[in-house]
Amino acid sequence: MTLLPLDLVGLILTGWGGLGLLGLVLPARLGRSLLFPLITGLSVLMAGAGLWALQGGAQTLVLPIGLPGMPFHLRLDVLSAFFLTLLGLAGSGISAYATGYFRRMAETQAGDFQRLTLLYAFFLASMGMVLVADDAYFFMVAWEGMALSSYFLVTTDHEIPAIREAGFLYLLMAHLGAIALLLCFGLLQSGAGGDYAFATLRHHSLSSFWSSVTFFLALIGFGAKAGLLPLHSWLPEAHPAAPSPVSALMSGIMLKMALYGLLRVLFDLLGQPLWWWGALLVGLGSLTALYGVLFAAVQSDIKRLLAWSSVENMGLILSGLGLTLLFHGAGQETVAALALAAVLYHALNHAFFKGLLFLGAGSVLHATAERNMAKLGGLIRVMPWAAGLSLVGILSLAGLPPFNGFVSEWLLLQAYLLRPDLPQPWLNMVLPLGAAVLALVGALAGFAMVKFYGIIFLGQARGLVPGEVHDIGFWERFGMGWMALGCVLLGLFPSSVILQLDTVTHALVGQGLGASAARHGWLWVTPVAASRASYSPLILFAVILVSVGLTFLGVRRFFHGRWRRAPAWDCGYPFQTARMQDSADGFGQPIKQIFESFFGLSREIPSPFDPHPHYHSEVRDPLWALCYLPLVRGVARLVKVVGGLQQGRISTYLLFSFTTLLALLALVTGTRP
Amino acid sequence: MSHWNPAPFAQQLLDLFASLLLLIAFAMLSQRRILTLIHLFAWQGLILTLSIVDSAWLTHQPHLYYSAGLTLLTKVLILPLLLHRLIRRLDVVWDVETLINIPTTMLVGIGLVIFSFNLALPISHFSSTILRNTLGIALASVLLSFMMMITRRKAVPQVIGFLALENGLFLAATSATYGMPMVVELGVALDVLVGMFIFGIFFFQIRETFDSLDIRHMEKLKEE
Numbered sequence: 001m002t003l004l005p006l007d008l009v010g011l012i013l014t015g016w017g018g019l020g021l022l023g024l025v026l027p028a029r030l031g032r033s034l035l036f037p038l039i040t041g042l043s044v045l046m047a048g049a050g051l052w053a054l055q056g057g058a059q060t061l062v063l064p065i066g067l068p069g070m071p072f073h074l075r076l077d078v079l080s081a082f083f084l085t086l087l088g089l090a091g092s093g094i095s096a097y098a099t100g101y102f103r104r105m106a107e108t109q110a111g112d113f114q115r116l117t118l119l120y121a122f123f124l125a126s127m128g129m130v131l132v133a134d135d136a137y138f139f140m141v142a143w144e145g146m147a148l149s150s151y152f153l154v155t156t157d158h159e160i161p162a163i164r165e166a167g168f169l170y171l172l173m174a175h176l177g178a179i180a181l182l183l184c185f186g187l188l189q190s191g192a193g194g195d196y197a198f199a200t201l202r203h204h205s206l207s208s209f210w211s212s213v214t215f216f217l218a219l220i221g222f223g224a225k226a227g228l229l230p231l232h233s234w235l236p237e238a239h240p241a242a243p244s245p246v247s248a249l250m251s252g253i254m255l256k257m258a259l260y261g262l263l264r265v266l267f268d269l270l271g272q273p274l275w276w277w278g279a280l281l282v283g284l285g286s287l288t289a290l291y292g293v294l295f296a297a298v299q300s301d302i303k304r305l306l307a308w309s310s311v312e313n314m315g316l317i318l319s320g321l322g323l324t325l326l327f328h329g330a331g332q333e334t335v336a337a338l339a340l341a342a343v344l345y346h347a348l349n350h351a352f353f354k355g356l357l358f359l360g361a362g363s364v365l366h367a368t369a370e371r372n373m374a375k376l377g378g379l380i381r382v383m384p385w386a387a388g389l390s391l392v393g394i395l396s397l398a399g400l401p402p403f404n405g406f407v408s409e410w411l412l413l414q415a416y417l418l419r420p421d422l423p424q425p426w427l428n429m430v431l432p433l434g435a436a437v438l439a440l441v442g443a444l445a446g447f448a449m450v451k452f453y454g455i456i457f458l459g460q461a462r463g464l465v466p467g468e469v470h471d472i473g474f475w476e477r478f479g480m481g482w483m484a485l486g487c488v489l490l491g492l493f494p495s496s497v498i499l500q501l502d503t504v505t506h507a508l509v510g511q512g513l514g515a516s517a518a519r520h521g522w523l524w525v526t527p528v529a530a531s532r533a534s535y536s537p538l539i540l541f542a543v544i545l546v547s548v549g550l551t552f553l554g555v556r557r558f559f560h561g562r563w564r565r566a567p568a569w570d571c572g573y574p575f576q577t578a579r580m581q582d583s584a585d586g587f588g589q590p591i592k593q594i595f596e597s598f599f600g601l602s603r604e605i606p607s608p609f610d611p612h613p614h615y616h617s618e619v620r621d622p623l624w625a626l627c628y629l630p631l632v633r634g635v636a637r638l639v640k641v642v643g644g645l646q647q648g649r650i651s652t653y654l655l656f657s658f659t660t661l662l663a664l665l666a667l668v669t670g671t672r673p
Numbered sequence: 674m675s676h677w678n679p680a681p682f683a684q685q686l687l688d689l690f691a692s693l694l695l696l697i698a699f700a701m702l703s704q705r706r707i708l709t710l711i712h713l714f715a716w717q718g719l720i721l722t723l724s725i726v727d728s729a730w731l732t733h734q735p736h737l738y739y740s741a742g743l744t745l746l747t748k749v750l751i752l753p754l755l756l757h758r759l760i761r762r763l764d765v766v767w768d769v770e771t772l773i774n775i776p777t778t779m780l781v782g783i784g785l786v787i788f789s790f791n792l793a794l795p796i797s798h799f800s801s802t803i804l805r806n807t808l809g810i811a812l813a814s815v816l817l818s819f820m821m822m823i824t825r826r827k828a829v830p831q832v833i834g835f836l837a838l839e840n841g842l843f844l845a846a847t848s849a850t851y852g853m854p855m856v857v858e859l860g861v862a863l864d865v866l867v868g869m870f871i872f873g874i875f876f877f878q879i880r881e882t883f884d885s886l887d888i889r890h891m892e893k894l895k896e897e
Contacts, residue, residue, distance in 0.1 A: 650831070651772055654823045661819070662788070669792050 005053035006061055006076040009084060009132060012046045016125035023117025028110035031117050036099035039121060040092050046128065047088030053081035054503055060134060060199075067137065073197050075134035078503045079268070082344060083131050083260045089486060090252045090351040091124055097359045097479025098245035100472070101366065116156060116243075123149040123249065130257050136185035136196040143181065146257065147174035150250055154242040163241040170238035173231060177224030181261075184217035188269055201269045211270055215277050218265045226258035227311045228318060229288040230627045235311055236295070240303035240371070244362020247303060251310045252355035256347050259317055266325060267508045273329045279427060281322025286437040289315030291623075293444040294598060297451065297591045298619050300373045300584040302361045305452055306354065309397065312441060313350045317343050319434060320412050327415075328509050330422050337511035339415035341501045346408035348497075349490055353396035353405060356483035357452075360390035363476060364456060367469045373452075373584035378461040382469045385477050387457045392484040394453045396491065398446040402541040404490035407525070413438055414533055444591070451587045460578040492537050494525045585617060592619070600625065683731045690724035691807040694844065695786070698817040701837060702782055702824075703775050707765060710833050711756045714840075718748030721840050724807075725847055737847070740858055744843065747862050752836060752869060756829075759873050763880060765829060772824050782817050789813040811845035826887060828879060832872045839865055 019038055023031045053059075058077035066072040076084075098120070106113040126149055129142035151174065155167035187210060188201045206214060220231070227235040239247045266273060292311030299305035320343040327336035363386040370376055380387040396403035416435035422428055472480070490497060502512035526534040592601060600620035606613035645656070697717045704710050722745045729737030773781075786809075793809035815838055822834035839861070883890040 651823050651826075654819070658816075658819050658823060662816075665788075665792055669795070 004059055005049050005056070005081070006059040006074060006132070008049040009046065009053070009076060009128065010061070010074065012042050012049065013125045013128045013132075015042050016121045016128070020118040020121025020125070023121065024114050026114075028106040028113040031114060032099065032102055032106040035117055035121075036095055036102070039124065040095040040099065043088045043092035043095055043124070045088070047085050047092065050081045050083075050085030050088055051500075054078055054085065054500060070135070070137055070195055072138040073134035073199070074132045074138075075198065076132055078507045079260070079263060080131045082501070082504050083256060084128065086256060086348050086351050087124070087127055087131065087253055089348075090355050090483070091249070093352075093479045093482035093486070094245050094248045094252065094355055094359065095120075095124075095479075096482060097248075097362075097476050100475030100479070101243070101245055101362060103473075104366075112156065116153070119149045119152050120246070120249075123153060123246075123254075127253060127257055131260060134198045136189065136198070136201070139198075140178070140182060140185070143257075143261075144178060146254065147171070147178065150242075150246070150254060153246040154238050154250075156243050156246070157241075166234075166237035166241040170234045173224050173234040177221045177231070179221075180217045180224070181221035184214050184221055184265065187214045187217065188265075198264075198269060205271045208274060212274060212277070214270060215266070215273075218262060218270075219281070222258040222261040222265075223284075223318075225261075226255055226314045226318060227288070227292075228284055228314070229291055230623045232288065232292070232311050233621065233624060233628060236304050236307040236621075239307035239310065239358075240301060244303070244358055244365060247306075247362070248355040248358035251307065251358055252351040255310060255314055256351060258314075259321070259343070259347055262318075262321060263508065266321075267328075273325045275326060275329045275422075275424060275427075278322045278324070278326030278329055279424075281325060282319050282431070282434055283322075285315045285317070285319025285322055286434050286441075287315070288312070289319060289441045290437055291315070293441045293448060294591065294595055295619065295621070296448040297444055298588040298599065300588070301371050302364065302373055302376075302452065302456060303358070303371060305373075305448060306357055306361055309445065309448060310350075310354055312445060313346070313354065313397075316409070316412065316438065316441065317346050317350070319438075320346065320415065323412075323415055323431075323434070324509065326422065326427070332422075333509050333511040335415060335418050336509040337505040337513055338411065338418065340505045340509055341498055341513050342408055342411035342415055344501050344504060345411060345490075345494075345497060349396065349404040349408050349487070352483050352486040352490060353393045353403075356393035356480060356487060357390060357397065359476070359480050359483065360386055360393060363390075363472045363480070367471070373455045375462050376456045377459045377578060377581065378457070379469065380457040383457075383471045386472050386480070389477075389480040389484045390457070391453065392487050394449045396487045398449040399442045400446075401535075402488075402491050402537040402544070404487050407491060407494045407535070407537065409438065409442055410535060447591070451584065455582075455584045455587060459581045460576075462578045462581070462583075492541060494535070494537060498525065585615075592617070598622070683727055687724060687727050687731070687807065690720050690727065691810040691844070691848075693720050694724070694814055694840075695810050695817075698814040698837065698841070699779065699782060701833070702778055702817055702821050705775075707760055707827075707829055707833075710830055711753050711760070714756070714833050714837060715749050715753040717837060717840055718744060718752070721844060722749060724844070728847060740847070743858060743862050747865060748836075748840060751866065755869055755873070756833065759876065760829060763829070763876055765827070772826055778820065778824055782820060785816040785820065786813040789816055807848040808845060811841055811848055813841075815841035815845065817841075828872075828876055832869075836865065836869075 016039065019035050019042070023035050026035065053076050058075060060076075061074040063072040063074060102113060102116065105116070123146065126142050126145035130139065130146055133139035133142050151167055151171045154170055155163055157163050158167070185196065185201075187206070188204070189196055190206070190210070191204070205211075219228070224231040224234075239251055242250060266277075289312045292308050292313075292315055296305050296308035296312060299308055320339050323339040324336050324343060327333070327339060363383065364376065364379060365371060367383060367386075368376060368379075392403065396405040399405040399409045401407075413435055416431060416438060422431075498513050506512045524534050524536045592599065600622040602618050602620070604614070604616040606615060694717060697713055697720065701710060701713050701717070704713060722741050725737055725741040725744060729735070729741060789812035790809040793812055796808060818834050818838035818841055821837065822831050825831050825834065843861075879890075
């Protein structure tokens, strides 16, 4: 028997599960130094298996477990393979980091650490299972396993009430999404009379009304996981609450499972899309991106800032997905392939740079125990490794060449601007607005990243004693270095990546970019035609290096020694303290001013004569008051009405059943022919 | 069902028993004294037994004799005896007040009887059994017993109402389908006995907690 990629994937998933169970038994110290490196190794293997499967066709497997008559179906096709690669690549960096990160926990809270090992491994395995599931039943089992294991990981520090609340909100939204998915699969199955296997659903078509309903249910179900507006509320709460490697897993990988689910349902199972699905998705995605980045720009909690930025990136990805649907529906497969490639590319990139940044934030948190930016600062001097590696993530997220964030956003922009003739003329006019939103989002993301890096790592320390802060250890360096290397390589060799994505776009929309993108060699990326736009990151990188080097040399050669440091008039500025620096709030001030009506902003500005001035400002999510609170109030009112029935008098309860009985009997008499 | 011998006298007797059952149901509804209630319950069980014997003889269904024996054993002998001992041990042989006054209860009861006859009428038309006339009465006695459970304030009459409801159901089962399968009947009889024991234990517990068997005290138990 030869080993096929699917067998390998199955073995790795079993291995993860086994390691998790082992983690429950082994002593915590041994568990940390042995199991997490093994989990990392399996992740690397998973990336290899994914890449291997990306080259070939689909394989299926039926496991003899599950319900009677409903065994688990497994299938590995190129779409699953791509996401398995993503899971393996990002998972290995994060797991390596976790080996070092959880050292203190393994030493002081052994029991907690053992449970964490189990949940961590199960979380990885359930994400892998989501990707290879080939029937709705197994998919839902894996999906719920993923939600539950991540819920317990989020509430690792459940002694803190705010974390319990965040966890509850997360669980609630996950369940709402799961209900929508259950209904979605039920509708897909309706009338097919089969076993909920995806193979049956694939060949079963629905009327346009019911397929639209299915689309909406899928959008709610997967959108709740992806943080699509207005179902995003759990994301900025739950991601910061989790331990940092878990935040990185959730933000970097788990959000992509929602993208995978949408791709699977929309392109594989549901059949021909209607045009307005794509338009809706483009609109919602752009709105989500804008909303996310605005809130990211005004946060002063480091992990919350990153979480909001995840909302932004998922918005971009989903808007790209909408674009793909739009072009695919209109038969413009080449552009659809371009948009899809951009979506997949950005998903991969986001896994790397957001994972990297969450790990960086984790290092800061671990070293200083401080999440509030207002108390951090100047960490580059005491944590050079963390600062240097985070810088790569910052530049990637801000979308600067030659890093990876630029490539995918550039591809997405190309897809927007290419704008072939869609059958809906007004869409042709509106779509460039999406490109404008993309540009605005990119600029604001840059702003947020400057704030993130500048306030945390640059400047002077705000109240922290430098001697207490330590830099990251070997495993953390390895993990963050892995992620940073990914960011750099994905940025420098885009044409090779696009060639790998080719099989996926071929499978989903029937076209690929490979032929045109790599036509001009591996050095250049030309999405459509060389006359239109092309990009060579390596050459750009070389130019950047050379010009920076030349400037440096020039300044040294011609200018060096001609300046001196002397106090002139001092301009009433004779000394500088950490309090004089721009603060996180101060840096976000312009955004707050400009978009004031957008935020639920409450500010307390001290009077100029106050001897003990106190400034307080709070940004609230207006959608919370707009969408969620009315819902909560409605439920509370309903509960009160129902609670009125409970009077504690047995006679009343008997009367209820008596009248029900009489009414039902009367109904039977009335409806009888 | 062509082989049964129409015996008009037995048929008339059956209707008589059924109407006696209805009369007893009304009597229970209007009765304030617990001791009398238990006696009425025993009488109801006896008449139910007689009616089952009668229908067994009419329809030549031998298993209905076992049914009758079972009813006699549980409803006429064991349960009233248990109830007797219970109220003596609990010392609650006194009168019980009702939630709604008796004349109103009776009026509502008459409405219920009309309702159940109206309900049973079309079913009786379809039914081929000789016992079809009794179906309305059986339904009425079920509803009247239910009514009795609602209007009583003390726990013991409520239990008697529950047991009387079971009698009505038994009558309905015999009249509509010549009785339930033996296994079901045995199970029901056993359930009623076990239920009686549990009720007895509850009575003692309730009295220990509240110093009274008045169920108004249990209103405190609800969540605010």
